[in-house]
Amino acid sequence: MALRPVQVNIKAVAAPAVGRFWAEALGWQAYGSGATTYVGPRGGLVWPDPALLGVGVVPVPDRKTATKNRTHIDLATTSAAHQRELVARLLALGATPADVGQGDVPWTVLADPEGNELCVLEPRDVYRDTGPIAAVVVDCADPRDMARFWGEATDWTVHEATDDLARLRSAKGTGPYLEFLRTPGTKTTPDRVHLDLLPCPGDDRTAEVSRLRSLGATDLDVGQGDTPWTCLTDPDAHEFCVLSLP
Template sequence: MATRLDNVVVDAADPLALAGFWSAALGVPISYHDENEVDVGLPGFDLVFVPVAEPKVEQNRVHLDLASQSADDHAAIVARLLLLGAEHADIGQGPEVPWVVLTDPEGNEFCVLEYRDEYSGIGPVAAVVVAAHDSLAQARFWAEATGRTVTRSGPDWASLPGETGASLEFVHSPATRAAKNRVHLDVRPRPGDDQGSDVARLLAAGAVPADIGQGDVPWTVLADPEGNQFCVLRPAATSIRTGD
């Protein structure tokens, strides 16, 4: 029994417009939309935009790292994203880093990485990156939550590659979360598995129940050991917001 990473969910003031930016940025079409969500399908997970009224108030603890395939490709990706509406961002990275930090039109931070061998041919998204106080402990919890394996780690980072598409990576950050996560992960039970059993398994692994005002919904909201909210969906649902 193991859940898998199903979605990266982004709160948005204008989900359709923000999904349009990311669709153009990643070169993949919008795969689904209704009044509750807009989806951009990627290898290994969907990027899902949902409407919220609350404004962004702090740096996101989850962000995307985009891949590039050469120095020229890196420069071209950055230039194209700026034309689409991205802006340069200073999050304290300093001038010496080889990647470029940008924000999307609603202020969500993301990085365009320089070419790296480990991401060659991976697709437009190299990694989903989560800030962590204890990167290895968080990676071990999320290995349990996603069925992935911790394959590489260092003093302040750990990586869980997927069968296809982006890695899930945990990078040390001393920052603390002051508000609800504006970007969060959804996991889904495998076909034939039981949502309640998977929720119980994740609670035993260190998750705790979370109330973000979700009310009566078909998914279960939990928080990981560092307080990041995530959702456990029902198996075989076609829409994460309706649970159909």
């Protein structure tokens, strides 16, 4: 029994427009699917993608506050020229420079058109085969505890777990990393970005949710009502959802 991360869920007032931004940013395509705009590889909608982590942009009525998201996407680049080109292209698409206290670093911090932070990384060997998304990065108090919870919650493998950083990746060795970065401060507002998980074929969502609770997850009521997904938080209060099999 395990759950597979299938998409990064991003909340936006103008979901189709933000979906198009992320499609251009990743070199993918935006697909309309009901209220949600799904962003995945070109060539037709495949959900869930068998290898990659997609992006789902969900409409909400309220705009993002000035509070930094605790979860963001890092974009991979293959050269210094690629990094410069990608930053310029994102700015032209409506991204804005963001200061999250990063100081003088070799990566560039931006925000999407509705203020969700992202980083355009300098080339790094560890991300050479991840595809356009290098990592989904989560601020936390205890990376080792996050490695324990998420390593047991999902079918992803823990590659590293220290006091400062935990790193997980699909056991297939494909797609981005999920990283937990030790960060001062505590959560004060709901995040606009979170992970959506899906049971593996043959597994039962209700049983999986019960298993997550036994690992330390907590039920979350965001006014979702009677839905085919379950909202939870991990032991460090990061929101996530367990979806139903299609």
